Amino acid sequence: MVYTYNFSAGPGALPAEVLLEAQAELRSFQGIGASIMEISHRSQAYETVHDEAQQLLKELMGLSSEYEVLFLHGGASLQFSMVPLNFLSEGKVAGYVHCGMWSGKAWREAQRIGATRLLASGEETGFKQMPDLSRLPITKDMAYVHLISNETVDGIQLHSFPDTGGVPLVADMSSDMLSRPIDSSAFSFIYAGAQKNLGPAGVTIAIVRRSLLDGIPDTIPDILNYRIHAKHRSLHNTPPVFSVYMVNLVLKWIANQGGVQGMAERNQQKADLLYDVLDNSGGFYEGLAYKDSRSLMNVTFRARDPEVESKLLAELEQEGFMGLKGHRDSGHLRASIYNAVPYEHCKALADFLIEFQRRHG
Structure with a gap:
């Protein structure tokens, strides 16, 4: 079967222009005689791509200097665990909005790590409608409020975001990041698997407000610690270099559109x-x-x-x-x-x- 029209849910379609550009320099990135996949992640050639992608994302999302952009492994699913590991401290509770399959998975992972509270649920409608988030029962003992902006399985999306009264707002935006303007200052942490709107599978984007990094406990393994990744500019270990390169190209394409x-x-x-x-x-x-x-x-x-x-x-x-x-x-x-x-x-x-x-x- 030869396909003409790609409506895949993820990995999803990539811009034709981006695929052609990647194809043209697949064997020799910018004429250096080697593929981007074959060179050191410590080389100037790769680090330029890496730093440029971080800066482009900041510009497109209107992020202030308060935020760090990280490139991580493990997909959004690993973030379901990393978020509570890093931010759900002893004596605190994490608030979760359950609006579908993916938010349900995030909530269940958090329950393995610490205390959680269900703030709202779309279960009554069979997850065919986003729950009302206008009066969430947010309390001062909450470490953060977690939600998913777009649930791919049932095709529902939040069209506005709640005021959490100063409690850090955490959002999985895997399937709609950069699809519409948002007020980035309303969020303390945003994450997204790249394979919908940002690039191919293999890299996860995480955007973290720097003030959250100071409270991360030292007991977390370095590879799961956002503070360590921020300190090393997402180069603590070998990043998914080809996926980051593709994200760079997609971000340029979005800017040009x-x-x-x-x-x-x-x-x-x-x-x-x-x-x-x-x-x-x-x-x-x-x-x-x-x-x-x-x-x-x-x-x-x-x-x-x-x-x-x-x-x-x-x-x-x-x-x-x-x-x-x-x-x-x-x-x-x-x-x-x-x-x-x-x-x-x-x-x-x-x-x-x-x-x-x-x-x-």
Whole structure:
């Protein structure tokens, strides 16, 4: 099968321009006669890429000098453990918002390490709607409040963030970082696996407010200690050099596309296009997420009945549409329309869905 349209949930689509640039210098990075994957991470050639990527991310997110940008291993899943290991001290409690599969995993990992408190849950709606975060029961004994900005499985997204009254706000933004403007000053710690909007799998971005680093206990192994990684500029051990290099290229691409605001405008257009097809289908298609929580990154939906849905998935595959089968835990269909997915690909999907309904409706 030759695919033309990539709607994979992660690793997701990368910009065609970035892939071509990486291809062109794969064997000889900037003419040095060796690949970026073959040179020392202590070399000037790599460190320039490393430092530039950190600076580009700071500029695109509007981060002040209060923040450190780290490049880590282990994906967002390792951060589920590292966050409480570093920040959940004795006598404190960590507050968690449970809005889907990934936030549930983060909460369960934290329970292995220290005291936690469930602040809000979307379980009543089957995680089809983000819970109300306007009146979270935040108390002074809280080490931090943890949430996930976009749940990829059910296709729901937070469209505003809570005021935590000075308690550090921690967010997993793996699937929507740099897809829309945010007020970075509202957060004390942000992390994201790169493989949705930032680059390929292999590197995790962590953004930490420096004031949090001082309270990290010395008992944590160095490789799991954010303070150690910040002290060594994410070069404490060998970083995932190729993934960082690719992140650098993607960040430059985002800057050239109008920055985060440009991404937001494009992402809104893409999402509107697909949601309009679902909403105007007369029930032939149905969006799975509540309208007030719909994600701009992951459009989840189902067809009229299981037989029609099976035909739809089979025809989509035949026509070169990749990655539209929903997550194994929730099924149905999911179109992941991250930053690098072109509007034209979403238009092709929308047109196909309309034509399929005409033939099978």
